[in-house]
Amino acid sequence: MKGKEDRLIALALLGFSAFYLAFALRLKVGSLKNPGPGLVPIGIGGLLLFCTAWHFIRLWRKPIGESPEKEPGKGMNYWAVYGTLACTIVYPFVLEILKFILATTVVTFFLLFVLRPQRILSTFLLASAIVILSFWVFAILLGVALPSGLLEEFFFRWFG
């Protein structure tokens, strides 16, 4: 239900505000004549807590509405959304271990697969083509320093 999710977001914002203000209060405030590093964060934190609390109370008082009916042919693709998010979170880990080409191929393969599941071989070939093209553009053409291993060395030599 939309109302419940709205309340959850409002609660998360309220939690963040309280957390921010609690840490801001540990900083030195100083005086108006000689403001310290905590003056502005405390001001922001206080206002943020007030606004998020107001927002939360306002939503809490509202009755929870029914979810709107989905339009035909317009189903929400949550699997693709969460899959894409997972790929972006996993990427830094695999990049350190597998280096650019392998890590990016794995992530691109999964991205392509979660967006439109097709045959594994054709998805893999498409992912490889995208990665090699991006390696050529970024590493060779633009000279961007990417994490390199044996495979990258091979492609550096291959592209000349």
Added chain:
Amino acid sequence: MFDFFQGFLTGLSSAWTPLYLSYALVGCILGTITGVLPGLGPLGAMAILLSFTLRMDATGAMILFAGIYYGAMYGGSTTSILLNIPGEAASVVTCMDGYQMTQRGRAGAALTVSAVGSFVAGTISIFGLMVATTFLAGVALRFGPSEFFAIGVCGLFLLVRLTGGSILQAVIMILLGMALSTVGYDFLTGTERFTFGINELGQGIDFLPVAMGIFGIAEVLITIEQNELVQPVRKIRWRELLPTREEWMRSTAPILRGSFLGFIIGLIPGPSPVIATFVSYISEKKLSKRPEEFGRGAIEGVAGPEAANNSAVGGAYVPLFALGIPFTPAMAMVLATLMLHGLTPGPNLIKDKPVLFWTVIASMYIGNFMLLVLNLPLVNLFVRILMVPRHILMPVIVLICLIGVYTVNSSPLDLFLLALFGFIGFVLRKYGFQPAPLILAMVIGPMLETSLRQALNITGGSISAIIFCPIGLTLFIAVALTYIGPLLWKSWRRTPLSPAKEG
């Protein structure tokens, strides 16, 4: 002293080099493509390309971004007219009459009027930008921390008023942006703030992963959440592109009006190109002798708003160049680019870097001309971009974001921040929060804090001296009027004057 015309001529000769011409061309093409693609707007494109501009000089980066911004305005109108799909928010109004013209077989005329109108408006607004910036920058040189604090605060208040949607939600977004801007070492005392022992956070949260997450990754997530089908595209023939004499006659005045309106609205904080199109459309409808035709394919409904959104782009550059304060999220991106190149925009920029300023101005004229020449002949090609399957395009955008963020600091933390802010941006937008004020506040935040603390130091802690400085007071009253004015107007109109009630 750098003379006005001498400055422009120097800029023109500098912009007329193969390198800068190629940046302008690439910017225009990329801008048109992002304008054509629904979901990915100029902001997303700028965010994605932000890290790659590090390989250019500051002038080149500014030229590229100006091309993207203008190009997106041109590109957005193409899909609005042909497919009833607004490529970006500023083209929503164009759908109303543009698509109706397509239904009546006048798509070519609508596209030509839109392109010519955009060109005329762009040219007028760039001239306005030149005049207004040089004048305002001269005045702003006398501003102190109190004035800059007042301008920043008033800008944020106006942004809240004009963002649309809930005012409370916009305020929360601004405060969140300001909270993010306080992370890292305090610039005056060196005290660590909200770093939680993570050394990399000492320098603060980088603008780049936040912007790319909120506008790049979140945009992709929103696009892929909807399983939308690609519409078939009708081909436009060359001879269809020519409007009739009557269509030209009916378009001339709306184009000129839209250009002036757009430039003025562009100076105001908030989504100025979007507001400009709505104001222009309403004014044209009110001024028209045939208001009943609006919504059924009136050419004035295409000419005015299209001129207005392009003109607003020029207006939006004025506060950035003259005061160093971005009033729109796209300008925040431009500011971030300049800062990445070690430049501080503001009144001193024109004095210290006149060649950069005038080269960018001259390149805007060139870019506008390029867009006019490119857009009409290549209209069929640009529309075909919509046919690229989303399941291929979206992973490519995600990859560009990932590589783009990684290349700046080679830091895995930046990649985590990208994913985190991508998710936050997606959730916030899904539940009605506009992320643009967050980004703007994050950029303006350090400037506001610096000016406030400096002003408090100078005035001996007197808050009244900061609020009641002449410029500050004028601005605060003006902003207060924008809040109170509509309420007073409403209550005045509602006041019953009938004798029955009075008795």
